[in-house]
Amino acid sequence: MSATLSGIGTVGAAGTRTAVAARQLVKVYGKGEAEVRALDGVSVDFAAGQFTAIMGPSGSGKSTLMHCLAGLDTVDAGSVHIGQTELTKQSDKGLTKLRRDKIGFIFQSFNLLPTLTAEQNILLGLQLAGRKPDPAWFDNIVTVTGLRQRLGHKPNQLSGGQQQRVACARALVAKPDVVFADEPTGNLDSKSGAEVLNFLQTSVRQLNQTVIMVTHDPVAASYADRVVLLADGRLAGEIHRPTADSVLAAMKNLGA
Numbered sequence: 001m002s003a004t005l006s007g008i009g010t011v012g013a014a015g016t017r018t019a020v021a022a023r024q025l026v027k028v029y030g031k032g033e034a035e036v037r038a039l040d041g042v043s044v045d046f047a048a049g050q051f052t053a054i055m056g057p058s059g060s061g062k063s064t065l066m067h068c069l070a071g072l073d074t075v076d077a078g079s080v081h082i083g084q085t086e087l088t089k090q091s092d093k094g095l096t097k098l099r100r101d102k103i104g105f106i107f108q109s110f111n112l113l114p115t116l117t118a119e120q121n122i123l124l125g126l127q128l129a130g131r132k133p134d135p136a137w138f139d140n141i142v143t144v145t146g147l148r149q150r151l152g153h154k155p156n157q158l159s160g161g162q163q164q165r166v167a168c169a170r171a172l173v174a175k176p177d178v179v180f181a182d183e184p185t186g187n188l189d190s191k192s193g194a195e196v197l198n199f200l201q202t203s204v205r206q207l208n209q210t211v212i213m214v215t216h217d218p219v220a221a222s223y224a225d226r227v228v229l230l231a232d233g234r235l236a237g238e239i240h241r242p243t244a245d246s247v248l249a250a251m252k253n254l255g256a
């Protein structure tokens with residue numbers, strides 16, 4: 001841990017712990033005339049036990065930031081810490097372990113295995129890691145996702161919203177330090193989207209999880225505790241206790 005990051009992983013004055021900390025992240029694509037600085041010096045902390053949405057105009061760097069925070073892409077400069085562990089210093093092997101043990105993912109396309117039941121999909125990652133689920137925790141997740149009657153169903157027997165709730169349960173079952181959700185409601189109608197967002201909110205408020213979500217949708221962002229705004233690869237502000245209207249107004253200010 002570097003000296004400038006001494007607060008990371010500790011309890012701060014307000015009683016909050018930092019789950020993810022990014023410092024001066026730079027990510028450049030292409031060279032010369034074609035160079036794009038997708039991230040241009042982004043420093044941001046994400047508190048544990050909070051639901052944060054990342055928003056910004058198209059091309060502002062949201063996906064790049066999430067991929068760099070989650071160790072799915074490398075940075076050109078800067079650091080990312082997940083708790084006390086510096087992700088940006090890990091070997092490929094270390095990164096695989098970190099992603100498996102500390103990070104949960106939810107994607108726009110649900111990425112469930114079609115031949116497995118909902119329960120088998122939820123437990124697959126743990127099984128591959130040779131770990132057993134904590135029965136009480138599994139039970140909690142099944143309750144808040146409302147999947148109890150659906151555990152024996154295969155993905156093609158489930159609605160889109162139910163499939164995404166299975167993907168949410170799969171992301172949470174290993175008790176990760178942080179869950180990254182990339183446009184989790186992008187493929188869902190508004191009712192199913194609301195179910196998934198309610199679940200993510202409940203997982204933070206009742207199960208004390210940490211969720212970071214990229215979204216284009218001000219209504220989806222209004223479920224978060226905090227919205228971080230990006231523009232041109234830089235931080236462009238933040239909103240605490242967002243409403244759909246306050247997010248929409250901020251996005252209009254950014255020219256989105």
Ligand SMILES: Nc1ncnc2c1ncn2[C@@H]1O[C@H](COP(=O)(O)OP(=O)(O)OP(=O)(O)O)[C@@H](O)[C@H]1O
Nearest residue numbers: 029030036038056057058059060061062063064065
């Ligand atoms: N693999 C790549 N090669 C070249 N340029 C890229 C690559 N990936 C992203 N970019 C560029 O980096 C910038 C940021 O892209 P990014 O996808 O992170 O933005 P975004 O805010 O998620 O956009 P959107 O809302 O449209 O999904 C854009 O200018 C994009 O064209």
